[in-house]
Amino acid sequence: MSTDALPSRSEVEDLLYNEAALLDDWRLEEWLELLTEDAIYQVPPTDVPEGDSRNTLFIIADDAVRIRSRVKQLLGKFAWAENPHSRTRRMISNVRVLGSEGENILVTANFAVYRMRYESVDTYIGHYEYKLRRADKALKIRERRAILDNEALRPHGKISFIL
Amino acid sequence: MNRAAESFIIDDQEAGLFRVNRRAFTDPECLAEERRRIFDKCWIYVGHESEVPHAGDYRSRNVAGRPLILVRGDDSTVRVLQNTCTHRGAMVCRQKSGNAKTFQCPYHAWTYNSRGQLVGVPSEDSYSDAFKRDDMALAAPPQVDNYRGFIFACFDRSAESLYDYLAGAREYLDLVADQSEMGMKIVAGQQSYSARANWKLLVENSYDGYHGLPTHQRYFGFLTETGIDFKTRDMTAPPRQKAVDLGNGHAVVEAVAAWGRPIARWVPPFGENTKAHFEEVRRRFDQRFGAERARRICETSRNLGIFPNLVINDIMAITVRTFFPVSPDYMEVNAWSLAPIEESAEDSALRLDNFLTFLGPGGFATPDDVEMLESCQRGFANREVAWSDISRGMKREHPAVTDELQMRAFWRQWNRMMTEPQAGNVRRVA
Numbered sequence: 001m002s003t004d005a006l007p008s009r010s011e012v013e014d015l016l017y018n019e020a021a022l023l024d025d026w027r028l029e030e031w032l033e034l035l036t037e038d039a040i041y042q043v044p045p046t047d048v049p050e051g052d053s054r055n056t057l058f059i060i061a062d063d064a065v066r067i068r069s070r071v072k073q074l075l076g077k078f079a080w081a082e083n084p085h086s087r088t089r090r091m092i093s094n095v096r097v098l099g100s101e102g103e104n105i106l107v108t109a110n111f112a113v114y115r116m117r118y119e120s121v122d123t124y125i126g127h128y129e130y131k132l133r134r135a136d137k138a139l140k141i142r143e144r145r146a147i148l149d150n151e152a153l154r155p156h157g158k159i160s161f162i163l
Numbered sequence: 164m165n166r167a168a169e170s171f172i173i174d175d176q177e178a179g180l181f182r183v184n185r186r187a188f189t190d191p192e193c194l195a196e197e198r199r200r201i202f203d204k205c206w207i208y209v210g211h212e213s214e215v216p217h218a219g220d221y222r223s224r225n226v227a228g229r230p231l232i233l234v235r236g237d238d239s240t241v242r243v244l245q246n247t248c249t250h251r252g253a254m255v256c257r258q259k260s261g262n263a264k265t266f267q268c269p270y271h272a273w274t275y276n277s278r279g280q281l282v283g284v285p286s287e288d289s290y291s292d293a294f295k296r297d298d299m300a301l302a303a304p305p306q307v308d309n310y311r312g313f314i315f316a317c318f319d320r321s322a323e324s325l326y327d328y329l330a331g332a333r334e335y336l337d338l339v340a341d342q343s344e345m346g347m348k349i350v351a352g353q354q355s356y357s358a359r360a361n362w363k364l365l366v367e368n369s370y371d372g373y374h375g376l377p378t379h380q381r382y383f384g385f386l387t388e389t390g391i392d393f394k395t396r397d398m399t400a401p402p403r404q405k406a407v408d409l410g411n412g413h414a415v416v417e418a419v420a421a422w423g424r425p426i427a428r429w430v431p432p433f434g435e436n437t438k439a440h441f442e443e444v445r446r447r448f449d450q451r452f453g454a455e456r457a458r459r460i461c462e463t464s465r466n467l468g469i470f471p472n473l474v475i476n477d478i479m480a481i482t483v484r485t486f487f488p489v490s491p492d493y494m495e496v497n498a499w500s501l502a503p504i505e506e507s508a509e510d511s512a513l514r515l516d517n518f519l520t521f522l523g524p525g526g527f528a529t530p531d532d533v534e535m536l537e538s539c540q541r542g543f544a545n546r547e548v549a550w551s552d553i554s555r556g557m558k559r560e561h562p563a564v565t566d567e568l569q570m571r572a573f574w575r576q577w578n579r580m581m582t583e584p585q586a587g588n589v590r591r592v593a
Contacts, residue, residue, distance in 0.1 A: 043525055045352035047259065054512040057352030057500040060525035061516070069385050073527065078381040081530035118541070120359075152355035154495060157537070158530035 006097050007139055012107050012132070013095050015139050020090040023162050028071040031162070035141045036133055041067050042145045043163055049147045059159060074161070081160035087116040088161055094127075104131040104142060111146070113163060115156070122156040124163055125149045172578045173550070174571075179558040181571050182550040185543050188361035193581075194491050200580050201471050202227040206308075206315040206328045208473040208485050209233055209243050213312060213348035213504070219262040219277050223254075224497075226316065228487065232256045232301075233314065236278040237264070241309065243316045244279045245302040255301065266301075275301050311340040312347055331409030335417075335467045338460055339477050341452065342426045343503030349483065350500040350515070356524040360536035362472060362486050362494040366573055368532050369474040369484065370416045370466035372406075372564035373555060378535055382527045385520065386422060390431035393421035405561065406568040412470030412576025414569035420464040422479040422521070425514040426503070427461040433513060440510075468569065470576055475501075480518035492540050498523065 015034070022031040043060040044051050053061035062070060073079045094110040107130040115122045124146075131143035146163045153159065171193075173182040187193055209226050210233045221234040223246055230246040232255075246254045248268040255266040255275060265282065267274045274283030279301035284290070305320035313336065315325050322328065329336065340347055358365065368374065376383065386393055404418035423430030427448065429441035448457035464478040474484040481501040486494045500518050502511060521528040542548075553574065556566025 046355055048352045051352055053515065054508065055351065055515075057350050057354065057515055057523070058519060058525075059354060059523055061519055065389070066520070069388060070527070073381040073385065076381065076384075078384070079531065080378065081534040118537075152357070152495075153524050154355070154357040155359060155493065156524075157357045157359065157533045158524040160525075160530040160534070 006100060006105060007132070007134075009095055009097055011139065012097055012105075013092075015132070015141075016092050016095060016107075016109055016128075016130075019141070020092050024088050024090055026075075026085055028075055028162065032068065032071055035064070035067065036135065037064060039064050039067060039141055040143050041162070042143075043159060044145070044147055046148050046150060046152055059153075060163075070162070079160070081158055086161055089114045089116075092128075101131075103133055105133070105139070106130070107132055115161065120155075123150075124156065124159070170578060170582055172574050174575065174578075176557070179554060181552070181554045181557055181567070181574075183553055183574055184550055185546075185548070187577075188363065188540065189491050189543050191491055194488055196581060197488070198228060200585070201577065202318075202487075204317075204319045204322060204580065205471055206306075206317045206322065206325050207471075208469070208483075209307075209314045209316050211312050211347070211349045211483070211499075211501070212241055212309060212314060213346065214260075215241060217262065219264055220260075221256065221263060221277075222260045223256045223258065225487065225495075227318070230254055231304075231316070232266070234277055234279075237276065238278065240278070241314060242279060243304055243307045243314070244275075245304070247302070248273055249281070249299040249301065273299075279303060311336055328411055329469065330411045330413060331407065332411075332413040332415070332467060332469050335409070335415050335465055336475070338465060339467075339475060339481060339501070341460060342481075343505060344451075345504045347481075347501050348504045350502050350511070352500070354496075354498040354523045356496050356498075356533075357494060358496065358533045358536050359493055360533075360540040361491055362488040363573075363577070364536040364539055365486055365494065365496065365532075366468055366472065366474075367553075367570045368536060369476060370406075370414065370468050370569045371567075372416050372418070372466075373567065374532075374535070375565075378531050379521075379528045381531070382521055383421075385527055391422060404564045406556075406564055406566055408568060408572035412573050413468060414572040415465055415467045416564040416569055417463050417465045418564045419462055420478065422464075423517060424461065424464070424478075425480060425506075425510060425517060433517075437509075437513070466569075468573060470573060476522075479521050480514050482518065482522050 019034055041062045042053055044058050048056050074082050077083055091112040092109050096108050098106040108127055110127045113124040126148040129145040132139045133142045171184045171187045207227045214222050215233055215235040218235055218237050218239055221232050223232050232244040232246050235241050246256050248255050250271055250273050253268050253270040255268045265274050265276055272285050276282045281296045281299045304316035304318050306317040308325035310325055310329055406416045408414050420428055423433055427441050427444040429438050445461055448461055467475045472486055476482050482498050483501050484498040486496040488494050502514055519526055523529050553567045553570050556562040562568035
């Protein structure tokens with residue numbers, strides 16, 4: 001794929017900002033529509049941020065089936081860690097379109113995600129590595145990897161919402 | 164210290180009532196006593212020998228409130244060293260892991276070898292003849308020992324041996340260690356998390372069979388969606404399920420698994436193409452151990468608590484989990500995946516996948532556990548409600564995994580250690 005086929009940064013930003021808004025608003029069914037049918041969502045462990053989920057214990061390594069189940073659980077009433085829902089606010093910045101790899105468009109962006117719950121504020125800092133696909137006209141998310149700079153989930157305790 | 168001598172538990176075996184005073188979860192003085200009476204006296208898990216496979220490999224980690232170094236020396240011996248320069252205190256190892264011939268203190272460049280011996284002191288001629296390098300080696304816990312790869316340290320030199328300390332827990336560590344013919348290993352990737360809750364709430368939770376359905380309903384829903392029919396398993400009558408007091412505060416619950424197990428209980432989500440492989444693994448276990456033990460290793464799940472703060476849950480994968488209190492209402496948790504060294508890439512991927520469905524701070528269960536523990540801790544602010552009830556199954560001849568025998572085993576030992584007279588405090592060791 002030649003570089004002129006890459007999406008512009010503003011087109012990618014529109015996608016990522018829209019995604020952030022849907023997640024912050026708990027519009028998770030609509031968020032699923034941004035993903036390809038075979039999407040994956042990963043959060044590597046804080047001590048092996050570049051690891052491979054096939055041989056490294058991740059925090060989250062969802063295939064498409066688990067992503068959809070995760071959303072269904074989060075929107076149900078028995079995901080106690082998110083019932084009542086946390087408030088979250090995502091700051092997405094430093095968006096870069098790095099190039100392509102086969103059909104995948106490689107994108108990175110920095111994030112600061114604040115989670116407010118029971119009057120505590122927990123901050124998740126890191127960067128995303130996205131693999132996007134062009135499907136018809138729209139950009140879709142084939143892979144999203146949230147790589148934490150936090151050295152541990154402390155004092156957060158968990159990643160119970162979609163990071 | 165009169166207060167610490169008061170019992171924290173009501174243990175009425177005749178009536179069948181067991182209560183724990185919630186001060187055990189909230190009182191800063193109680194935590195200070197726990198550090199002295201529990202964490203300075205018990206054998207405490209430090210790490211697994213597979214984490215330092217080669218000479219010079221090291222891991223630095225906090226254990227029982229102390230920064231320690233787990234290191235395999237140039238003589239291949241695994242040691243636990245206390246990470247503080249004997250000169251003026253700086254930490255001599257400031258990396259989380261690596262391989263080193265020496266540890267050099269960055270402050271004044273004192274240098275220790277991988278056995279902890281002091282081998283370099285700049286301008287050593289400035290010291291008197293009384294200064295001896297041999298006196299200034301890195302400190303080490305007075306007792307360090309290894310049971311089937313699990314390395315423990317004890318800061319009490321008069322404590323019983325690790326072998327005796329583990330008591331009935333050895334049988335269950337064996338059921339885990341026997342899953343490999345070459346040895347088990349800690350898989351790369353540490354889950355480092357926390358909970359805004361007292362550490363003993365996680366002890367209780369880690370082998371609590373009663374909370375499974377209400378707390379983890381969403382996980383069981385997920386299992387059903389993926390084609391696992393856990394309701395058909397036969398859970399009637401022991402020994403298909405049991406809770407056992409293993410002595411010294413250790414306890415276990417064991418039951419036929421509701422889920423698939425990498426070794427070796429096949430379920431549909433693993434894929435039809437893996438079925439023959441699972442059957443082959445199972446045959447191998449039958450040959451090694453006989454049908455009965457093979458069935459136990461492969462088909463039952465175990466939630467094992469080793470007093471005071473090591474959990475080995477051999478369930479849909481094997482997690483090794485240890486945790487330490489930072490304050491009465493906050494703990495730090497570290498968890499790992501344990502697997503056979505010889506496991507193939509495909510089996511390893513399947514194991515990790517199965518691990519993450521339930522376990523860990525992003526799984527479909529652990530976050531809800533953390534939520535419940537934190538909820539308990541906030542609830543404890545109602546000081547008028549002074550006691551928690553842990554009486555379940557107390558009058559039953561064969562307590563079930565959904566009873567609370569395992570927690571009573573922990574609390575009895577904890578209470579004994581927290582309230583026994585401490586002659587050691589007045590005796591001075593020469």
